[in-house]
Amino acid sequence: MVTVALAGASGGLGLTVLRHFAANRGDHNIVLLSRFPQTYWTAQGIDIRTVDYTSRASVVQALKGVHTVLSLIGGSAEALRDSQLALIAAAKEAGVQRFAPSEFAGSGGGYEIDLYAGKGEVWDAVKASGMEHTRFVCGLFMSVFATGTPKAVTSTGEAEGAKTGEEEALAGLRPWNFVVNMSAGTADLPGDGSAKVMFTDMRDVARFTVAALDLESWPEELYMYGSVMTWSEAVTIVERVQGRKFLVKENSADELKAGCEDAGKRFYNQVRLSLTNGWDVGEHSLNSMFPGIKPVTVESFVEKWWDGVELGEPRWEDDKGFM
Secondary structure (H helix, E strand, C coil): CEEEEECCCCCCCHHHHHHHHHHCCCCCCEEEECCCHHHHHHHHHCCCECCCCCCHHHHHHHHHCEEEEEEEECCCCHHHHHHHHHHHHHHHHCCCEECCCCEEEEECCCCHHHCCCCCHHHHHHHHHCHHHHHHHEEEEEEEHHHHCCCCCCCCHHHHCCCCCCCHHCCCCCCCCCCECCCCCCECCCCCCCCCCEEEEHHHHHHHHHHHHHHCCCCCCECCCEEEEEEHHHHHHHHHHHHHHCCCCECHHHHHHHHHHHCHHHHHHHHHHHHCCCCCCCCEEHHHCCCCCCCCCCCCHHHHHHHHHCCCCCCCCCCCCCCC
């Protein structure tokens, strides 16, 4: 039994991990690091420790007795860098033995993406800290296939407080038509769509991450996935389920680089540029280590949220950039 501290678990992926961990904590104790009181989680028996990341002493005190820190901090580039660097320094001083920074993206780090640039500095600090560490790699969240679904909320979503099926399917992420516009029937591909990509449902990211706490040792990267396929293969699945042919546009690396000059779509195009080389599975797969976990596949996800939905003729729309 060890004590595990979660940082940045108030929303998005962090909240999904916290929900799963709280329901499947096993022999582990959970500490939730938070800037504010969390009365709901206190009532669930979670140890809430208030922290101020600008105060080293505050964070060190909050991490006393903690064995493992899972960072799920998100938001701005500054938060990803500054809060995590403060957390790493305090964790080392407090005697924390294991640390997982907030990665949860593709292989290779993706540090050429502006929003994630600070993650490179964080990763270097983790490696230099002397703490055992790993980078959780899950590729793209399967929620990219959720935006726009009119399906009703299920019992899972109701238990989480979701008001709509779309909110449940997005699992804490904001609606965004990334590469595929599921309602409009379009696919704005990275490259020619032939590179392999990992897709993982956020609830499965939580399951694999919590399961990894039981490993005796951590390699520097731990991979997880629901499906590994090309964008073209994913579009074929969507077309079958929706019963219509998508409008598809290929984008060369040079075109995506040019698109990065548009400030409103810089992040979108930087991520797509990174995906032209693929985000495939590496050596250490949590799927192999925990065969009892049966993750959601792209096909089953798309069928759940789009099968039987009546849709019109495909049409290109002017998608908003993601900021």
